[in-house]
Amino acid sequence: MRRWILLICTSILLLAGCSSNNGNFSNESSDIATSTDQSTDENQGGNEREKEKNSSSIEKSEMPALQQERKVIFNANLSLTVEDLPKATDKIKDLTRTYKGYVVEESTASEEDSLFGSMTVRIPQPEFDSYLDEVEGLGKGTPQKSISGTDVTENYVDLTSRLKAKEAIQKRLEAFLNEATKTEDLLAIFNELSRVQEEVEQLKGQINYLNNQSEYSTVTVSLEQQKIIVPSIDKNEFQTLTEAKKLLMTTVNGLLSFFSTAAVLLIGLSPILVPLILIGLFFLYRKRKKKNQKADQHT
Secondary structure (H helix, E strand, C coil): CHHHHHHHHHHHHHHHHHHHCCCCHHHHHHHHHHHHHHHCCHHHHHHHHHHHHHHHHHHHHHHHHHHHCCCEEEEEEEEEECCCHHHHHHHHHHHHHHCCCEEEEEEEEEECCEEEEEEEEEEEHHHHHHHHHHHHCCCCCCCEEEEEEEECHHHHHHHHHHHHHHHHHHHHHHHHHHHCCCHHHHHHHHHHHHHHHHHHHHHHHHHHHHHHHHHEEEEEEEEEEECCCCCCCCHHHCCHHHHHHHHHHHHHHHHHHHHHHHHHHHHHHHHHHHHHHHHHHHHHHHHHHHHHHHHHHHC
16 A cells, blocks of 8 residues: 555656656656656666666657757738739639648628738648749739748747656556556546646647648738729719609699699688679679670660
8 A cells, every 4th residue: 555655646746847847858757767666676776777767868869850850830921912803812722722732711802992802821831932922923013021930849849858758657657557456546546647648638739739830831811902993974964854854743743732722722612602603603694684685775
């Protein structure tokens, strides 16, 4: 029981040492070797130390080669003025496929007298310069271009060293787990092993991200097409027919309004107007009758 408690405590101390010293893999290897020596026979201690020293020297010899492989993330922004935006967009897509890249984002917009487009593509790093030269040839005049690079070699080496240290601890904990017989020992070792496995996966994800970002460069292309403005016929100068129709309808509406008002008045005043009209017609009839009688007498 004391032996397992000693091994678990030693593993926890190694994990704490890993997180506090990220960049020194050789020291972690030595700590792992030390913990191994404490858990094995003293007669085999010298052999174990020798093996760990040999493995540590091999890792040190590999580190310079890793540092010489530079990891640089390149980004470029390119602004072009083109004659035909859709054709230029299709051409950029064709070039991207030719250079074995892929389109990440694409958008178009229209504003007053201009058309705008934007494309974000990922291009293999060795083809970065050639791709930019061909895309620049699609524009008119002098394009606007900016290129930036971020060296992540140190971060990449640090993550790789931490991953190797974590994987070594993971293997050691797996060996402890296979040898444990008591339930409490199994539970303690399993919890530590789960935490180390999670950290190993996180480190692998960060390393894969840096690999992808350095192997593929990001190019953002902004496109602009100036619309050709064609003068149109001034509608305000050619409205004769419209004005004539407007005047006709105004006149018709006026007449309809007049007759409508007169009809309303006649109907409304008919109780007064009808007797007056009848009386007037009666007097008119008598006047004409008298006039006719006088004419007959003279003849």
